[in-house]
Amino acid sequence: xxxxxxxxxxxxxxxxxxxxxxxxxxxxxxxxxxxxxxxxxxxxxxxxxxxxxxxxxxxxxxxxxxxxxxxxxxxxxxxxxxxxxxxxxxxxxxxxxxxxxxxxxxxxxxxxxxxxxxxxxxxxxxxxxxxxxxxxxxxxxxxxxxxxxxxxxxxxxxxxxxxxxxxxxxxxxxx
Numbered sequence: 001x002x003x004x005x006x007x008x009x010x011x012x013x014x015x016x017x018x019x020x021x022x023x024x025x026x027x028x029x030x031x032x033x034x035x036x037x038x039x040x041x042x043x044x045x046x047x048x049x050x051x052x053x054x055x056x057x058x059x060x061x062x063x064x065x066x067x068x069x070x071x072x073x074x075x076x077x078x079x080x081x082x083x084x085x086x087x088x089x090x091x092x093x094x095x096x097x098x099x100x101x102x103x104x105x106x107x108x109x110x111x112x113x114x115x116x117x118x119x120x121x122x123x124x125x126x127x128x129x130x131x132x133x134x135x136x137x138x139x140x141x142x143x144x145x146x147x148x149x150x151x152x153x154x155x156x157x158x159x160x161x162x163x164x165x166x167x168x169x170x171x172x173x174x175x
Contacts, residue, residue, distance in 0.1 A: 043175035045073040045100055045108055047146070049167065055089025055119075056155075056162035063089030071171065075102045081112075086165070087123035094118075094153060094165035098135065106175045109138040110147070117153045119163045129155035129163055146172040 048070055055063040065088035073082050079101035087093045098113035116131035130153050141147050147170070154164035 043075065043102070043106075043173075045071070045075060045141075046172050046174055047071040047170040049084045049096060049169050051084075051086030051088075051094050052166040052168075053086055053088035053092060053094055054162060054164050055092040056160055057089070062162060065089065071169075073100055073171075075100055075108065077102070088165075090123055091121065091125075092117070092119050092129075092155075092163050092165070093123045093125070094167060096151070096167055096169060098169075100171075102175070103140075106143040106173075108141045108171075108173045108175075110141065110171065111135045111138045115151045115153050115165075115167055117155060117163065117165055119155050119158065119160070129153075129157050129160070141171060141173045143173055143175050146170060 048068060050069070051065070051067040053065045053067075055065075057063065065086065067086035069084050069086070071082075071084075073080060079099055081097070081099050083095060083097040085093055085095040095116045095118075096113070097116075099111050101109050101111070103109060112133075113135040114131060114133050117129040118125050118127055119129040120127035132153070134149070134151065139147060139149075149169045151167045151169075152164065153167070154161045
């Protein structure tokens with residue numbers, strides 16, 4: 001496995017640390033700061049993100065892909081931004097972005113989420129195909145509880161609905 005640091009400013013003002021994992025999936029989490037004081041107790045939010053994807057081909061068979069990515073989002077006092085993505089067929093990439101924060105009662109809040117689909121000459125394209133925000137109002141996950149959310153995104157901007165992804169995000173508050 002390889003660890004890279006993405007320059008601050010590329011993902012807003014928050015520094016990010018990315019872990020590159022096999023199967024063309026990247027898991028990113030905010031970098032934790034160090035201080036002379038004792039660090040706040042972190043309780044992980046665990047779960048998974050599943051991408052069921054299809055890359056439409058004009059000739060031959062459409063490519064279908066599945067990525068099942070484990071989630072371990074460590075939260076201290078500060079909110080964290082997280083994102084995951086999957087690629088399919090060399091031309092399609094789907095992403096999910098969200099923010100988590102911990103409340104004083106131990107619950108967590110999911111907010112400011114977004115799913116995106118990109119389609120182009122390669123899966124690394126920045127050519128948008130579709131997407132939408134979610135969790136504009138916070139979604140509360142009490143201590144010990146699990147929430148599952150499902151999303152469908154397709155290439156509506158290029159009128160190609162067979163370039164698509166079904167994304168399932170499952171989060172468990174382990175505090």
